[in-house]
Amino acid sequence: MSDDGSTTAEETGDDDTAAVEEADGDASADGIDLPPAEEGWERETVAYRGISRRLAAHYLRNLGGELVGTDDPAEATRVDGDGWRVALSAEKVTAAAAIKLTEVTAEFAGDPDVLAELLPKYRQKAMRAGG
Numbered sequence: 418m419s420d421d422g423s424t425t426a427e428e429t430g431d432d433d434t435a436a437v438e439e440a441d442g443d444a445s446a447d448g449i450d451l452p453p454a455e456e457g458w459e460r461e462t463v464a465y466r467g468i469s470r471r472l473a474a475h476y477l478r479n480l481g482g483e484l485v486g487t488d489d490p491a492e493a494t495r496v497d498g499d500g501w502r503v504a505l506s507a508e509k510v511t512a513a514a515a516i517k518l519t520e521v522t523a524e525f526a527g528d529p530d531v532l533a534e535l536l537p538k539y540r541q542k543a544m545r546a547g548g
Contacts, residue, residue: 450494450524451504451524452502452503452504452524452525452526454502454526454527457528457529458526458527458528458529459529459532460524460525460526461525461536462523463525464520464521464523465520465543466510466512466519466520467519468519468521468543469491469519469521470491470505470506470519470521471490471491472490472543473505473521473543474490474493474505475490476543477503477505477523477539478490478496479542480535480542481498481499482496482497482498482501483496483497483498494506498527498531498535499531500528500531501525501527501532502525502526502527503523503524503525503526504523505521505523506521506522506524507519507520507521523543
């Protein structure tokens with residue numbers, strides 16, 4: 418378990434509520450578009466299984482963000498807030514033998530102070546949904 422209480426996929430196996438996080442990773446190599454970042458902003462990746470992209474976008478909108486390019490949370494791939502931006506992606510992953518789950522990845526970019534306040538709120542909402 419990491420210092421912030423989250424667990425990695427390695428620690429939880431293929432649990433459908435596994436949270437996978439990495440800071441400053443090169444997500445573009447994995448085919449995930451990174452949100453634009455301003456100078457001095459940090460990046461963080463947060464992924465949860467068992468929630469939909471629609472729910473992730475809905476949670477981010479409730480945390481002060483606005484959908485970019487669509488009014489439909491199910492189609493949202495980007496959410497922007499004051500001092501932060503998130504790129505959302507979803508893919509089916511195998512959890513066990515014939516069980517497939519949706520894993521939603523949120524690529525955060527934002528002011529370090531803003532992210533320090535936003536990320537725990539997003540994690541709390543997303544963790545409840547997955548479990």
